[in-house]
Amino acid sequence: MSSPSFTRIGTATQYDSAVRNISARQSSLASLQENLTSGKRVLRASDDPVGAAQAERALTRIGRIQTEQRALDVQRSAVAQAESSLGDAVGLVQEMRELVVSAGNGTHSAADRQTIAQQIQGLREQLLVVSNRKDSNGAPLLASLGSAAAPFDGTANSFSGLPGQAAASDVSLPGALDGHAAYRISSTENIFDAIDAAIAGIGSAPNSAAAATAVSTALGKFDQGMERLQSVRGHAGELLNRADRITGDQEKRAIELEADRSRAEDLDLLKGISDFQGQQVGYQAALQSYAMVQKLSLFNYLS
Secondary structure (H helix, E strand, C coil): CCCHHHHHHHHHHHHHHHHHHHHHHHHHHHHHHHHHHHCECCCCHHHCHHHHHHHHHHHHHHHHHHHHHHHHHHHHHHHHHHHHHHHHHHHHHHHHHHHHHHHCCCCCCHHHHHHHHHHHHHHHHHHHHHHCCECCCCCECCCCCCECCCCCCCCCCCCCECCCCCCCCCCCCCCCCCHHHHHEEECCEEHHHHHHHHHHHHHCCCCHHHHHHHHHHHHHHHHHHHHHHHHHHHHHHHHHHHHHHHHHHHHHHHHHHHHHHHHHHECCHHHHHHHHHHHHHHHHHHHHHHHHHHCCHHHHHCC
């Protein structure tokens, strides 16, 4: 028969074990409840160091994609505005061309031709405004590789900047188009030079023959100018298509990274509920075990 002292020790051991079991169950139950509430399996790095690191890397890359996409949106807007400006420029040059054609009419008087020259001059002034348009940040849309606040001042063969077209990257577009190339007719002449020559030739033509010569020369130059404008405008369209492809690729990559993050730290809801319910059953069993230990007759001798 066991002595009372051994019985008291055994009962105390059962009591301590029951208390520890309840405490452990409570802690685990609270942790699972926190996981269910947040929807995450990994709330702290200590929960799963590897998973936490994977989730952090995915979030960092997603953040980088978002930053790149915001920059791309700004660049896309600038290129779209530049493309629109080139379209307006083409329209204005086309209107001037029609006026030049009309100036070749043999029935026109010198006064009529001077009136036409004045109309062309007015369109030239509009073209200069269009050519110096700026984006929302105040940067010229046709600045090439960098230019003054106004790339074109309208004087002969002028471009206040560095000619050339910046290259696009895998995630970005150039912030401006090559205005120098768009308005260039030859190595020594741009569209403004051709317009000025047309205005002078038509406005000062003393007779129909002289006017016809000026018209013929101007039409050739205008056609070359519109071809260059259309070429750079077409390049702008290619850049906008490229921006759409970049956005599509970035969105796919972001979805993949979000899936990686989710696998690393998010909770499988069905498994989480099952684990929580199982832990509840274990906690209730621990409470029942504790109640039974309290009912042991020799428990009252403990102090």
